[in-house]
Amino acid sequence: MGEPRLIEISPVTRVEGHGKVTIHLDRDNQVDEARLHIVEFRGFERFIRGRLLWEVPVIVQRLCGICPVSHHLAAAKAMDVIWGVDELPPTAEKMRRLMHYGQVMQSHVLHFFHLAAPDLLFGFGAPAEKRNIFEVIKENPELGRRAVMMRKFGQEIIEATAGKKIHGTGAIPGGINRNLPIETRDAFLKTIDDMENWARDALALARGYSLEHAELVNNFASFPSNFMSLVRAGDGALDLYHGNLRALDSQGDVIFDQLDYRDYHEKIVEDVRSWSYMKFPYIRDIGPEAGWYRVGPLARMNTASFIDTPLADAALKDFKSVTNGAPNNAALNNHWARMIEVLHCVEKIKELLHDPDLQGTDLEATGHRREEGIGVIEAPRGNLIHHYQVDEKDQVTYCNLIVSTTHNNDAMNRAVKDVAVKHLSGHEQITEGMLNHVEVAIRAYDPCLSCATHALGQMPLSVELFDADGALIDSRAQAA
Amino acid sequence: MTDQDITFTIDGVAITAKPGQTIMEAADDAGVYIPRLCDHEGLRHQGGCRVCTVKANGRSVAACTQPAAPGQTVENETPHINKLRRDLVEMLFHEGNHLCPICEASGNCELQAMAYRLEMGEPTKFPYLEPSRALDASHHDIALDTNRCISCGRCIRASKDVDGKGVFGYVGRGIHRRVAVNGEDLAHTDADASDHAMSDEVCPVGCIIRKRVGFATPIGEREFDKGLIGYEIEGKRRG
Numbered sequence: 001m002g003e004p005r006l007i008e009i010s011p012v013t014r015v016e017g018h019g020k021v022t023i024h025l026d027r028d029n030q031v032d033e034a035r036l037h038i039v040e041f042r043g044f045e046r047f048i049r050g051r052l053l054w055e056v057p058v059i060v061q062r063l064c065g066i067c068p069v070s071h072h073l074a075a076a077k078a079m080d081v082i083w084g085v086d087e088l089p090p091t092a093e094k095m096r097r098l099m100h101y102g103q104v105m106q107s108h109v110l111h112f113f114h115l116a117a118p119d120l121l122f123g124f125g126a127p128a129e130k131r132n133i134f135e136v137i138k139e140n141p142e143l144g145r146r147a148v149m150m151r152k153f154g155q156e157i158i159e160a161t162a163g164k165k166i167h168g169t170g171a172i173p174g175g176i177n178r179n180l181p182i183e184t185r186d187a188f189l190k191t192i193d194d195m196e197n198w199a200r201d202a203l204a205l206a207r208g209y210s211l212e213h214a215e216l217v218n219n220f221a222s223f224p225s226n227f228m229s230l231v232r233a234g235d236g237a238l239d240l241y242h243g244n245l246r247a248l249d250s251q252g253d254v255i256f257d258q259l260d261y262r263d264y265h266e267k268i269v270e271d272v273r274s275w276s277y278m279k280f281p282y283i284r285d286i287g288p289e290a291g292w293y294r295v296g297p298l299a300r301m302n303t304a305s306f307i308d309t310p311l312a313d314a315a316l317k318d319f320k321s322v323t324n325g326a327p328n329n330a331a332l333n334n335h336w337a338r339m340i341e342v343l344h345c346v347e348k349i350k351e352l353l354h355d356p357d358l359q360g361t362d363l364e365a366t367g368h369r370r371e372e373g374i375g376v377i378e379a380p381r382g383n384l385i386h387h388y389q390v391d392e393k394d395q396v397t398y399c400n401l402i403v404s405t406t407h408n409n410d411a412m413n414r415a416v417k418d419v420a421v422k423h424l425s426g427h428e429q430i431t432e433g434m435l436n437h438v439e440v441a442i443r444a445y446d447p448c449l450s451c452a453t454h455a456l457g458q459m460p461l462s463v464e465l466f467d468a469d470g471a472l473i474d475s476r477a478q479a480a
Numbered sequence: 481m482t483d484q485d486i487t488f489t490i491d492g493v494a495i496t497a498k499p500g501q502t503i504m505e506a507a508d509d510a511g512v513y514i515p516r517l518c519d520h521e522g523l524r525h526q527g528g529c530r531v532c533t534v535k536a537n538g539r540s541v542a543a544c545t546q547p548a549a550p551g552q553t554v555e556n557e558t559p560h561i562n563k564l565r566r567d568l569v570e571m572l573f574h575e576g577n578h579l580c581p582i583c584e585a586s587g588n589c590e591l592q593a594m595a596y597r598l599e600m601g602e603p604t605k606f607p608y609l610e611p612s613r614a615l616d617a618s619h620h621d622i623a624l625d626t627n628r629c630i631s632c633g634r635c636i637r638a639s640k641d642v643d644g645k646g647v648f649g650y651v652g653r654g655i656h657r658r659v660a661v662n663g664e665d666l667a668h669t670d671a672d673a674s675d676h677a678m679s680d681e682v683c684p685v686g687c688i689i690r691k692r693v694g695f696a697t698p699i700g701e702r703e704f705d706k707g708l709i710g711y712e713i714e715g716k717r718r719g
């Protein structure tokens with residue numbers, strides 16, 4: 001003992017793709033530094049260069065295995081601008097919204113039931129073999145069944161709008177390539193009320209957890225920060241598909257509001273650090289030290305003035321009352337926020353299914369070609385920015401993406417450090433429970449580390465300890 | 481049936497051919513599908529891809545060029561022949577760079593459709609050549625992604641014989657033989673969007689791309705969503 005040590009946790013289980021956490025201990029076993037290393041998105045911005053603009057909404061779906069639809073739609077929105085289209089035909093806009101609500105719903109349900117419920121039901125310190133969805137289903141078969149059915153419903157909405165559950169082609173520059181046949185609509189209408197009821201129950205579950213474990217929730221990876229998301233133009237309502245940017249500080253005061261997202265680079269600076277491939281964006285007006293911010297469901301609950309569907313709006317008011325209207329800082333409340341959004345999505349889907357515009361046949365618009373396009377959407381994990389330039393030959397010449405995980409990069413690093421300081425410092429033994437606390441802090445942000453569902457606690461976990469000279473002094477591996 | 485007509489069998493089915501017809505032409509008329517990639521209606525036969533290989537009286541021949549002969553016994557859909565075809569198709573995938581989920585030809589592509597028909601599984605047998613050729617988007621209305629070209633030569637014949645132009649030609653030899661445009665890039669040829677060579681039907685894959693069409697046809701309404709490749713020919717027989 002006594003030597004500075006490096007603790008490495010790799011890969012982080014139950015988040016999409018691969019990540020690595022390194023914790024640097026000083027000579028007194030205090031946490032010196034904690035870093036989250038993410039190696040995603042390298043090369044993609046270069047790969048897309050030279051491709052044809054109408055291919056982009058399809059190609060970008062390869063970026064992420066669990067929210068391909070968000071990339072599909074953000075890219076399509078950017079390409080609408082390049083196509084010269086500022087307003088889509090109502091059928092196209094509503095079909096895309098339907099697709100998006102289906103996507104957010106299924107992604108949130110997946111996260112909540114498959115990735116987070118095990119921790120919430122069994123506790124973060126529970127043994128690994130307990131912390132997976134199979135155990136959840138075993139203890140609560142009805143919950144498990146609903147999770148599967150809700151996810152399926154969301155995926156079927158995606159299939160009906162994009163042609164396939166994954167890697168569909170629905171959104172095209174300037175519109176959509178299909179409408180919703182009456183028979184398909186009627187099939188969804190048969191189960192939409194179940195979905196609404198189950199979404200309310202899931203919300204009650206998440207809310208109950210947060211309130212019953214207030215002590216843990218309020219102290220676990222909870223810290224003040226700025227928040228940013230799209231809100232609806234004009235009235236500031238929650239809008240997951242389109243709107244303007246709003247950023248609030250930790251007091252809830254406005255940093256900027258109703259900012260046209262095409263001007264995002266005026267307000268957001270993308271910082272780089274030598275040890276990470278991921279950028280560290282911050283809000284220009286506040287500066288690199290304090291200008292970091294969070295995006296995602298929790299951020300959206302904080303930024304939204306209200307929700308334009310009644311059940312979710314009541315839930316938002318209730319959520320906000322817990323902090324007397326001030327921003328909610330607790331990362332674990334992302335789960336509660338997610339379930340409010342699931343309810344909102346279900347309400348929106350219901351509204352859309354009753355809208356005859358979905359059977360319209362005016363699917364595409366064209367206009368005067370532009371060279372540059374920016375598309376922004378609120379993905380399940382938070383704000384997502386796609387920015388392209390296209391030359392007169394229709395080839396992409398420039399691409400810049402800011403994905404939710406990048407927006408949250410600084411916040412996640414802070415969350416990891418926060419947990420590490422509280423739970424690891426001074427300990428000589430690195431227990432699995434403690435390591436899992438670090439993972440839970442990361443998972444609360446639902447980072448999309450590339451793709452593929454390595455979920456379900458199946459991923460082997462390795463822990464390595466290095467001394468000050470970088471030599472391996474100890475290692476622990478936990479088989480799947 | 482005239483007294484000059486030729487009769488033979490394919491997989492036991494009696495076929496009548498007119499004099500001068502190839503095995504494939506006679507089979508098409510009779511509603512028997514023989515897989516093919518380089519042969520295309522309205523274009524001169526080339527006999528290049530060998531996907532149409534059949535056994536005529538026990539001897540391997542290209543059905544698209546071999547004249548029908550009286551009394552011949554032709555084998556078409558046998559496990560052995562289909563395996564050979566599958567290997568050929570698999571090699572075409574390995575020679576190019578095919579990522580179907582992001583390709584706008586997906587669902588309309590004859591190569592992909594042939595892979596489905598022949599039940600090509602996970603291709604693993606041959607090394608991937610993984611070419612990385614630059615997209616030629618120089619022309620206002622047409623783009624070329626030659627990473628997907630299978631060198632079938634259909635565009636060459638269409639341009640030369642139908643359009644009277646010669647926009648495309650072969651360059652290189654052996655495994656290096658490739659289709660290239662007759663100029664610095666497509667913009668420097670007399671290619672036009674109205675050329676037969678540029679039409680939907682000529683290029684079997686996603687190499688010759690008509691710009692700004694992309695994914696406008698949804699999944700489910702694409703050519704081979706209607707049936708396995710060959711369904712139209714086979715439909716004639718079933719009536």
Ligand code: SF4
Nearest residue numbers: 578580583589685686
């Ligand atoms: S050309 Fe055909 S086989 Fe090749 S990627 Fe496109 S769809 Fe797939």
Ligand code: SF4
Nearest residue numbers: 629630632633635683
């Ligand atoms: S470009 Fe198309 S038609 Fe021409 S040789 Fe290649 S695959 Fe065949």
Ligand code: FES
Nearest residue numbers: 528529530532544
């Ligand atoms: S179709 Fe006969 S050789 Fe290609």
